[in-house]
Amino acid sequence: MMNKEEYKFTFSRRNFLKTSVLASGGIIIGFNLLTACKPNATPSIDIENLNFNDFNAFIKISDEGYVTIYSPNPEIGQGVKTAMPMIIAEELDVEWNKVYVAQGKYNKKEYQRQVAGGSQSIRFGWDALRQTGATTRQMLVNAAATKWGVDASTCKTSKGIITNLKGETLNYGEVVKQAALLEVPEKVVLKNPSEYTIIGTNATNVDLDKIVTGKPLFGLDFKAVGMQYVSVLRPPAFGQKLVTFDDSQAKIVNGVSEVIKFGDKVAVLASNTWAAMKGKKALKATWKADQKLESTNDHNIILTNILDSKDADVRREDGDVNKAFLEADTVLERTYHSPFLPHNCLEPMNFFANVTAEKVHLVGPIQTPQWTAGRVAKLLDRKEDEVELEMTRMGGGFGRRLYGDFALEAAEVSSLAKKPVQVVFSREDDMTDGIYRPSIKYRITASIKNNKITGYHLKEAAINGNMYGLIPHFFPAGCIPNYKVSSGNYKSTITTGAWRAPYTNFLAFAEQSFFDELASELNQDAVQLRIDLLQNVKETKDKNIQYSGKRMEDTIRLAAEKGGWGNAKEGVFQGFSAYYSHNTHVAELAEVELKNGLPVVKKVIAAVDCGILVNPTGAINQVQGGVIDGIGHAMYGDLTFTDGKPSNKNFDTYRLIRMNETPQVEVHFVKNELSPTGLGEPGLPPAGGAVANAIFKAVGKRIYKQPFIHQIEKDKIVG
Amino acid sequence: MPNYTLNINGSSHTFSADKDTPLLWVLRDELNMVGTKFGCGIAQCGACTVHLDGVAMRSCQLEVSMLENEEITTIEGLSEEGNHPLQEAWREVDVPQCGYCQAGQIMTAASFLKENASPSKEEIRQAMHGNLCRCASYNRIEKAVAIAAKKMS
Numbered sequence: 001m002m003n004k005e006e007y008k009f010t011f012s013r014r015n016f017l018k019t020s021v022l023a024s025g026g027i028i029i030g031f032n033l034l035t036a037c038k039p040n041a042t043p044s045i046d047i048e049n050l051n052f053n054d055f056n057a058f059i060k061i062s063d064e065g066y067v068t069i070y071s072p073n074p075e076i077g078q079g080v081k082t083a084m085p086m087i088i089a090e091e092l093d094v095e096w097n098k099v100y101v102a103q104g105k106y107n108k109k110e111y112q113r114q115v116a117g118g119s120q121s122i123r124f125g126w127d128a129l130r131q132t133g134a135t136t137r138q139m140l141v142n143a144a145a146t147k148w149g150v151d152a153s154t155c156k157t158s159k160g161i162i163t164n165l166k167g168e169t170l171n172y173g174e175v176v177k178q179a180a181l182l183e184v185p186e187k188v189v190l191k192n193p194s195e196y197t198i199i200g201t202n203a204t205n206v207d208l209d210k211i212v213t214g215k216p217l218f219g220l221d222f223k224a225v226g227m228q229y230v231s232v233l234r235p236p237a238f239g240q241k242l243v244t245f246d247d248s249q250a251k252i253v254n255g256v257s258e259v260i261k262f263g264d265k266v267a268v269l270a271s272n273t274w275a276a277m278k279g280k281k282a283l284k285a286t287w288k289a290d291q292k293l294e295s296t297n298d299h300n301i302i303l304t305n306i307l308d309s310k311d312a313d314v315r316r317e318d319g320d321v322n323k324a325f326l327e328a329d330t331v332l333e334r335t336y337h338s339p340f341l342p343h344n345c346l347e348p349m350n351f352f353a354n355v356t357a358e359k360v361h362l363v364g365p366i367q368t369p370q371w372t373a374g375r376v377a378k379l380l381d382r383k384e385d386e387v388e389l390e391m392t393r394m395g396g397g398f399g400r401r402l403y404g405d406f407a408l409e410a411a412e413v414s415s416l417a418k419k420p421v422q423v424v425f426s427r428e429d430d431m432t433d434g435i436y437r438p439s440i441k442y443r444i445t446a447s448i449k450n451n452k453i454t455g456y457h458l459k460e461a462a463i464n465g466n467m468y469g470l471i472p473h474f475f476p477a478g479c480i481p482n483y484k485v486s487s488g489n490y491k492s493t494i495t496t497g498a499w500r501a502p503y504t505n506f507l508a509f510a511e512q513s514f515f516d517e518l519a520s521e522l523n524q525d526a527v528q529l530r531i532d533l534l535q536n537v538k539e540t541k542d543k544n545i546q547y548s549g550k551r552m553e554d555t556i557r558l559a560a561e562k563g564g565w566g567n568a569k570e571g572v573f574q575g576f577s578a579y580y581s582h583n584t585h586v587a588e589l590a591e592v593e594l595k596n597g598l599p600v601v602k603k604v605i606a607a608v609d610c611g612i613l614v615n616p617t618g619a620i621n622q623v624q625g626g627v628i629d630g631i632g633h634a635m636y637g638d639l640t641f642t643d644g645k646p647s648n649k650n651f652d653t654y655r656l657i658r659m660n661e662t663p664q665v666e667v668h669f670v671k672n673e674l675s676p677t678g679l680g681e682p683g684l685p686p687a688g689g690a691v692a693n694a695i696f697k698a699v700g701k702r703i704y705k706q707p708f709i710h711q712i713e714k715d716k717i718v719g
Numbered sequence: 720m721p722n723y724t725l726n727i728n729g730s731s732h733t734f735s736a737d738k739d740t741p742l743l744w745v746l747r748d749e750l751n752m753v754g755t756k757f758g759c760g761i762a763q764c765g766a767c768t769v770h771l772d773g774v775a776m777r778s779c780q781l782e783v784s785m786l787e788n789e790e791i792t793t794i795e796g797l798s799e800e801g802n803h804p805l806q807e808a809w810r811e812v813d814v815p816q817c818g819y820c821q822a823g824q825i826m827t828a829a830s831f832l833k834e835n836a837s838p839s840k841e842e843i844r845q846a847m848h849g850n851l852c853r854c855a856s857y858n859r860i861e862k863a864v865a866i867a868a869k870k871m872s
Contacts, residue, residue: 211809664858
């Protein structure tokens with residue numbers, strides 16, 4: 001075959017492959033997906049002496065030719081449990097409908113990360129998954145060729161069947177046992193994308209049947225003999241500590257078996273969830289502040305002070321922005337504000353633990369099994385290999401399930417009660433004991449001289465942390481000669497963390513709204529302005545700049561073309577936004593109409609460059625979800641604090657977007673044969689900006705603050 | 720604790736529970752029918768939707784003591800083979816992302832389509848607005864309900 005991509009492993013084949021004949025028939029191939037997914041990783045243990053349980057992912061091929069792929073990565077709704085096995089199945093050259101996918105366990109001896117986060121599973125998995133499939137296929141072909149006494153290179157495969165030049169056939173099941181005894185080949189040939197039969201086709205969610213028929217799948221669905229349900233009373237405000245508690249009323253609730261204090265928390269154990277929750281409500285506790293009890297009003301002043309102060313960490317600096325500002329014809333400066341946001345996974349936080357003398361057994365929804373198992377071992381003073389952790393499907397993650405606090409609580413309560421327990425957060429617990437998207441302010445200043453943007457300064461004031469990694473080098477870094485990014489932060493008692501597309505989920509709105517205003521100031525078309533600027537970064541040699549001027553331009557052009565930019569129908573107002581994050585380029589065109597004087601988002605046209613499309617149906621679902629999630633939180637998301645207490649506890653007052661408020665999202669992909677990147681996050685960041693820019697066209701007012709709804713209602717057009 | 724006998728998915732189930740226990744927790748903790756999900760506990764998210772005599776209700780608000788003469792249907796009993804036109808439409812459209820809310824969505828839609836066999840797009844959007852999908856698979860839910868409606872009529 002011409003143009004095939006020959007892959008020679010850059011590290012020992014045994015880094016990730018071990019084969020064995022199963023007593024029950026068929027073979028199993030173990031591979032270390034996460035090591036294999038990080039090509040530069042150096043294994044720290046003796047690969048030659050590994051046992052099967054040292055691997056974290058497996059392919060099993062039965063004597064009948066059925067293939068089972070155990071996927072190690074946690075599934076939070078991002079679709080990797082479907083897409084990752086598709087890539088293996090493609091190179092293995094089997095029929096997708098003969099592949100069964102199962103969730104692998106966390107492997108305690110694993111030496112690389114086993115994480116769902118950052119939209120990286122497909123990007124990192126691409127090479128390794130293909131190599132694994134192709135290597136396995138080659139071993140099966142070699143076994144068949146030996147049996148026939150022919151040269152393996154003359155054999156072909158298709159749909160799990162090997163054919164030789166004479167037209168004789170053997171299916172994979174007929175040669176699996178011989179294949180398992182062969183040497184693992186050092187070199188394999190990967191398919192050319194034009195030969196793909198699985199990648200690029202629609203594969204529905206592998207758990208679809210179980211989901212639509214209500215089978216147990218999620219953390220809360222897990223049960224064990226003798227398990228007690230646990231509701232935990234935690235400090236009602238950030239900065240408070242427990243002083244006293246009275247459990248007399250809790251203990252008389254039917255079903256309550258025990259009340260246990262641990263740290264500043266009180267656990268109520270019961271034979272059912274309802275009794276545990278009732279028991280918790282019956283607890284009487286007193287609290288005292290041992291740290292400052294913070295309020296949103298304080299945060300607003302503090303963040304503004306940070307923006308106004310001269311001190312800041314400079315994260316990137318090109319040229320001299322101050323000089324550009326001094327010499328400018330015009331300087332435009334705008335400040336953007338975002339509130340805290342809870343994650344609100346629809347499945348509230350929960351975890352099962354059974355701590356016994358033999359082991360610590362943990363089961364539940366977790367994005368970071370390895371980190372969590374290690375922290376539980378440390379908390380209980382146990383060896384890490386005594387911790388067994390099983391991952392369930394997750395009823396949403398969005399970053400909240402990175403933190404594992406709920407698993408630590410379950411482990412501690414089980415250890416104290418000497419019983420198997422499941423800690424269950426109520427919705428109120430989930431919303432008020434959060435690890436929130438922090439409140440942030442951005443100030444963007446730009447200078448214009450001779451109708452050109454000459455300087456750009458982005459300043460971030462954030463709570464607890466700042467934009468990480470390469471974010472300071474995203475657009476418009478490299479496009480504007482004098483460019484600076486600086487940041488400062490304030491340490492708060494309110495716990496904060498990653499929330500779907502951390503930092504960029506709001507930064508993109510600020511920046512893309514600002515560019516819309518810059519375009520007006522320059523009297524230029526908003527889309528053309530972005531395209532013109534991108535020309536400046538196309539030849540960059542700067543390794544920190546990972547977004548591509550060309551790919552971004554193509555993506556912008558696709559969205560503008562599909563959405564009919566500039567040709568809106570009467571009564572339709574268009575807004576544009578484009579953003580690169582998590583290695584994927586996205587552009588979005590929002591259409592807003594006025595209804596009873598209020599702007600309503602009717603449609604969004606999204607264009608995406610994520611390289612090769614592994615599973616189109618899954619990819620479209622991720623982008624549609626990301627866009628609507630982005631719009632929903634930009635429009636309505638708002639969590640404030642008064643004296644350390646969150647203002648909302650449940651969905652009666654905390655507003656999430658609902659179907660009747662949802663636009664239709666049309667998704668288009670830039671077609672190319674570049675390695676695929678992830679989609680769990682990148683669809684979200686541009687959405688807020690596209691909508692804010694369309695609302696400006698509709699009502700003539702700029703929005704600088706999330707949630708938009710406050711200003712939208714204030715600016716209602718009467719008449 | 721008193722004993723109750725409930726008619727769920729065509730068979731009778733006897734158990735003991737406090738009289739104020741919501742049906743949701745009886746289903747999940749006592750009867751091991753975990754398809755009905757807990758999301759908010761205050762009838763705002765729809766994850767716990769079941770049918771009482773064919774009508775969609777929030778099981779987190781239904782006290783067990785009130786239900787002895789009712790015919791209760793959960794996602795497990797919506798169809799014998801898991802092939803209700805809505806379940807089939809959900810497969811066809813590949814609706815779920817995380818999947819947690821979907822049983823509740825299907826139960827709400829099933830009750831709605833009994834009332835309105837050929838709904839407009841706007842009627843579907845209004846009927847389904849009480850069910851949250853945090854992954855925002857709303858476009859596909861809307862499409863699947865429309866497909867099922869067409870197949871059923």
